[in-house]
Amino acid sequence: MHDRNEYIYKKEVNWSLLTEGMTLPVENQIVFGRLVNGFLQKGEQKAIHIYLNGKVYDAKVVNVNYNQKYQRKHDVLQIRYPKNGELARELQKLYASSYSYFLNARKLRPEGSRSIPKLPENAKEYLVIYTTIYDDTYEFETIETNEVSTLKEIVVGKSEYSFELDYSIDIKDETSTIIEVQKTSKIRKLNRKIGEYLKELYGYRCQICGRLIGEEYGSHIVEAHHIDYFVKSLNxxxxxxxxxxxxxxxxxxxxNPTFDRTEILYVYPNGYQEKLKLNKHL
Ligand SMILES: [Zn+2]
Ligand SMILES: [Zn+2]
Incomplete structure (x- = not known):
């Protein structure tokens, strides 16, 4: 048993997800890795249930044995469901605009080509996977473009820092309507859950100085910062x-230092540079 909504993964909607399943990276996975390590050896699979909008669907998780072929060290996990079956068709309905975009792109591609373009930046949609209280049941939550654009309108002009500190509680904004709050609550929950997930990954230590703040008080105070400001990027x-x-x-x-993603360090306007002491995911 676990907390009902432990975050597992946020996946950008693509053709495979809309038709038969998806690959989940296992590196840096704490929740899914923990669940799967115990029960799945390479090449093994397990039946699971997917809960989506009040209905339960059959699926399976497979630890794909790519070893001989690709010499991969890490496990490669896939969630698979029947091709264009009930769950796939439900996803095609929920992500209708993405689905028609991909159908069209498949029609237009040159003969023999297997490549399909990704969704344009402003039309991206996501699927989020959470645990449920039941061991083999996972929840799919959809993040659709209209939800992203509503949130964009609400957070425009907001202070990034106060937003980051606040979202763990809730954004209270008198100017947003109930519908807006409902439409954006999934994204806000996801944002908070990813932050919680990363805090756990680092054992509540600061990635920059490596310190665990508040330990002597039986407490730990750590915060999630967005490298590209969330109020601008919604990323x-x-x-x-x-x-x-x-x-x-x-x-x-x-x-306002600049983050150098290749060197994994912050460069401050006065020239001071600070490399991250802890990094498992950037
Ligand atoms: Zn620090
Ligand atoms: Zn921040």
Whole structure:
């Protein structure tokens, strides 16, 4: 048994997801890795249930044995469901605009080509996978383009720092309507869950200084920072979030350093450079 909604993965909608399943990276996975390591050896599979909008569907999780072929060290997990079966058709309905985009792209591609373009940046949709209280049942939650655009309208002009500190509670905004709040609650929940997931991954330590703040008080204070500001990018992917102590968080928002993704370091306007002490996911 686990917390009902432990975050597993956020997946960009693509053709495979709409028709038969998806691959989940196992590196940096704590929740799914923990669940799967115990029960699946390479080449093995297990029946699971997928809960989506009040209905339960049959699926399976497969630990694909790519070993001989590709010499991969890591496990490769896939969630698979019957091709164009009930679950796939439900996803095609929910992501109707993405589905027609991909259908069209498949029609237009040159003969023999197997490649399908990705969704344009402003039309991207996502599927989020959470655990449920039942061991072999996972919840699919859809994030559709209209939900992303509604949130964009609500957060425009908001302060990134206060938003980041606030979202763990809730964004309270008198100007947003109930419908807007409902439409954006999934994205806000997801944002918070990814932050919680990363905090756990780092054992509540700051990625910049490596310190565990508050330990002597029986407490731990750590915050999730968005490398590209969330109020502008709406990007809450794990690779856009970093776990930092309150001091470093204040300093980042005060001094506005640039993050160098190749060197994994912050460069401050005065020239000072600070490499991350802890990094497992960037
Ligand atoms: Zn720190
Ligand atoms: Zn921040």
């Amino acid at each position: 809450n992917n794990a690779d856009n979030q970093m776990i930092v102590c309150p001091n470093h968080h204040r300093i980042i928002h005060d001094a």
